[in-house]
Amino acid sequence: MRGWMAAAMIVGMGLTSATASSQSALPRISVREAMADHINPATLAVWDVTNTALADDGGLDPRLMDDAAWEKLAGAASVLHSDAALLSAQPKLQVVQPGREAGQSIAESAYSAEQIQRFIDADPAAFREMAQQLSLTAAELAKAAQERDARRAGETAGQIDALCESCHQKFWYPET
């Protein structure tokens, strides 16, 4: 686990300049693992803070934020940044790792892993781009939290929500 975290942080810092040789050192992760074990828990930790401090204007209410809340938000957002970067950088985008997770089913999905794999294979560049966008937005959220910028933190948290939704609509449960 510690090795994985360290690798994820390196990915987060140097993603756009990753070369073929550095990619071979990347931890391999399936889309489902990335979602269920990394991206979703990190996002839940973000919502844990932001949902209780949302102001009417879409920002956060600074009066409802203390140092512990800001630090939790910054930490969760930077984990999300690394997790999404790792997914985006996978040389092969696999919904599930063959033989490992195939038996697990996901709630509320109308499509099988094979069908979702076909949606991704039809446009892997868009998938990577959306994961990359999530990573960048999470980095902005982490920065806003470090700077105690309540308005920016609320806005970027809202953008993250929309990014989850738009990728899911395109690749997880598209209307075909």
Ligand code: HEC
């Ligand atoms: C780049 C595209 C993409 C983005 C961005 C994305 N997801 Fe996903 N997500 C998927 C796909 C594809 C699946 C279906 C995977 C499968 O079949 O298991 C999925 C599945 C999930 C699941 C179900 C996992 C399971 O199998 O139990 C959760 C939970 C989830 N995503 C949460 C999130 C959250 C939260 C965000 C935003 C922070 C997010 N996702 C952003 C593509 C994306």
